Amino acid sequence: MPYIPVTEQDQREMLTEIGIHSVADLFEDVPVQHRFPDIKLPKAVSEIEVLDELYGMALKNSSTGCFATFLGAGAYNHFVPSAIPYLATRGEFLTAYTPYQPEVSQGTLQAIFEYQSMVAELTRMPVVNASHYDGATSMAEAAIMALNVANGKRHKIIIAPFVHPQYRQTLRTYLPGKQVTIVGDENPQASLSDLKAMVDSDTACLIIQNPTFFGDLLDVSNLAEAIHQAGALLIVVATPIMSLGLLTPPGEYGADIVVAEGQPLGGGMNFGGPYLGIFATREQLIRKMPGRLVGETTDTNGRRGYVLTLSTREQHIRREKATSNICTNQGLMALMAAMYLAYMGKQGMRQVAELCYHKAHYTAARIGQLAEYQVLNSGVFFNEFIVQCPRPVSEINQELLKKGILGGYDLEQDYPERKNQMLVCVTELNSQPQIDRFVEALLALQGV
Amino acid sequence: MNIDPNARYTKTHEWVRPEGDAYSYGITDHAQSELSDIVFVDLPAIGDSFAPGDTIGVVESVKAASDLYMPMAGEIVAVNESLADAPESVNADPYGAGWIFKFKMADPAEFTRLLSADDYAQFTGD
Numbered sequence: 207m208p209y210i211p212v213t214e215q216d217q218r219e220m221l222t223e224i225g226i227h228s229v230a231d232l233f234e235d236v237p238v239q240h241r242f243p244d245i246k247l248p249k250a251v252s253e254i255e256v257l258d259e260l261y262g263m264a265l266k267n268s269s270t271g272c273f274a275t276f277l278g279a280g281a282y283n284h285f286v287p288s289a290i291p292y293l294a295t296r297g298e299f300l301t302a303y304t305p306y307q308p309e310v311s312q313g314t315l316q317a318i319f320e321y322q323s324m325v326a327e328l329t330r331m332p333v334v335n336a337s338h339y340d341g342a343t344s345m346a347e348a349a350i351m352a353l354n355v356a357n358g359k360r361h362k363i364i365i366a367p368f369v370h371p372q373y374r375q376t377l378r379t380y381l382p383g384k385q386v387t388i389v390g391d392e393n394p395q396a397s398l399s400d401l402k403a404m405v406d407s408d409t410a411c412l413i414i415q416n417p418t419f420f421g422d423l424l425d426v427s428n429l430a431e432a433i434h435q436a437g438a439l440l441i442v443v444a445t446p447i448m449s450l451g452l453l454t455p456p457g458e459y460g461a462d463i464v465v466a467e468g469q470p471l472g473g474g475m476n477f478g479g480p481y482l483g484i485f486a487t488r489e490q491l492i493r494k495m496p497g498r499l500v501g502e503t504t505d506t507n508g509r510r511g512y513v514l515t516l517s518t519r520e521q522h523i524r525r526e527k528a529t530s531n532i533c534t535n536q537g538l539m540a541l542m543a544a545m546y547l548a549y550m551g552k553q554g555m556r557q558v559a560e561l562c563y564h565k566a567h568y569t570a571a572r573i574g575q576l577a578e579y580q581v582l583n584s585g586v587f588f589n590e591f592i593v594q595c596p597r598p599v600s601e602i603n604q605e606l607l608k609k610g611i612l613g614g615y616d617l618e619q620d621y622p623e624r625k626n627q628m629l630v631c632v633t634e635l636n637s638q639p640q641i642d643r644f645v646e647a648l649l650a651l652q653g654v
Numbered sequence: 655m656n657i658d659p660n661a662r663y664t665k666t667h668e669w670v671r672p673e674g675d676a677y678s679y680g681i682t683d684h685a686q687s688e689l690s691d692i693v694f695v696d697l698p699a700i701g702d703s704f705a706p707g708d709t710i711g712v713v714e715s716v717k718a719a720s721d722l723y724m725p726m727a728g729e730i731v732a733v734n735e736s737l738a739d740a741p742e743s744v745n746a747d748p749y750g751a752g753w754i755f756k757f758k759m760a761d762p763a764e765f766t767r768l769l770s771a772d773d774y775a776q777f778t779g780d
Contacts, residue, residue: 493696
């Protein structure tokens with residue numbers, strides 16, 4: 207669709223229509239002294255000088271490619287096949303904006319449809335929306351949806367302490383003003399059965415993360431049944447999403463809403479954003495689902511076409527009844543996830559997940575042999591695990607950085623009782639020499 | 655425009671009709687024709703109680719979404735589950751198969767305060 211700016215004549219006609227003489231008249235309400243503030247800019251310099259300055263700034267950046275990276279905790283360092291940025295940055299995709307007249311943008315709609323379909327297979331959920339901003343906002347929207355499913359008759363959200371701390375913070379940011387209590391994570395030791403026991407007739411949902419923020423796999427047998435018996439919904443945060451290549455997807459153990467951070471699917475780490483909020487649910491709940499849904503249909507001539515089956519209705523017709531502020535989606539990131547999933551295929555996803563799992567277990571076994579370090583996960587874990595260190599993690603990480611190693615996440619930041627505990631993440635990108643270097647560096651930091 | 659003589663009406667184009675010891679509730683032929691193809695009816699739950707002026711549900715068509723208003727107090731005793739799969743019955747048969755829910759009226763005298771079929775016909779200009 208071409209973009210045609212207004213001509214001088216258009217502008218004149220519009221000004222005449224509203225009965226003013228110049229565009230400046232529109233700003234009369236702004237006090238004079240603030241109307242045209244004096245903007246102090248440095249003297250103009252040449253393009254050569256600008257580039258020189260910018261390159262100088264850029265050189266101060268580092269990327270995960272410069273380090274052996276063992277940091278995860280929500281943002282994951284996975285391989286992005288070159289085909290994905292190449293295809294996704296084609297102008298047709300890169301410059302496409304959210305389709306306000308959706309059916310004109312058949313390509314955008316088809317890309318979203320393919321994304322929804324593949325994520326539905328990955329999570330084993332029947333409905334996937336066109337995406338949210340990131341995993342944390344997806345989770346907050348899922349909780350709001352659970353409250354809406356209960357029609358305001360249930361006021362309690364139970365959230366596990368082993369859900370990502372920033373996701374829990376986002377939930378609390380989204381919910382003030384609602385008559386809701388958020389419980390469960392006030393006790394950092396609360397187990398899944400403790401949380402299950404808290405579910406009652408006032409509970410809208412139980413939110414868990416599986417694998418947990420600490421990497422552990424939960425025993426979810428009979429969990430959904432118990433939650434449903436109490437009339438509540440089970441929300442599963444499937445972060446890290448890569449685990450679904452190997453583990454039972456939440457759709458198979460009765461989750462009502464599945465959310466996840468989609469960044470690992472071809473998105474790269476991008477200095478923290480843009481990321482991708484995955485959001486999936488069951489057919490019975492579709493009318494309460496935030497966001498939009500693209501569907502496939504045929505036109506009057508029987509040709510395949512794509513439509514916004516479920517648009518963000520509140521945006522158009524019932525704004526005062528809006529239950530969500532999501533009026534858009536992460537189009538480009540969803541496209542990259544779709545490309546990644548198509549590129550990897552079912553076998554590829556399994557292979558990546560297996561590599562993550564095996565390399566993480568190799569790393570954990572090596573660290574476990576060090577006298578002053580201890581791996582704390584007692585059960586099965588995926589690709590993240592907790593290491594009890596002999597010194598504060600922040601100190602260890604400073605030393606590791608000098609050796610070109612990006613250490614794990616310092617859990618004490620969010621869990622004060624977890625002193626000297628490091629959350630280590632291992633992905634397919636960690637080579638054996640990298641892992642060995644990491645273990646040797648940890649060894650060298652013993653007894654200091 | 656079709657008007658059921660046995661029902662009484664609201665100015666927001668809903669109808670109420672005695673059914674045994676309860677009342678059934680739906681939207682009028684005029685309303686369904688204004689809304690055009692109905693694609694979804696958001697039903698209340700059995701046991702929900704409501705006060706005069708409350709919104710109790712939503713009818714959504716390809717063109718618009720419209721709230722369902724309650725002119726009096728009462729409690730839901732039945733809902734038309736078949737609308738989940740066949741919302742178009744509200745278009746095809748608004749006073750029959752397209753009924754939306756049944757309710758107990760807190761004060762049955764309220765029924766006669768609704769518009770009669772003739773008054774409603776006049777109100778819609780038929």
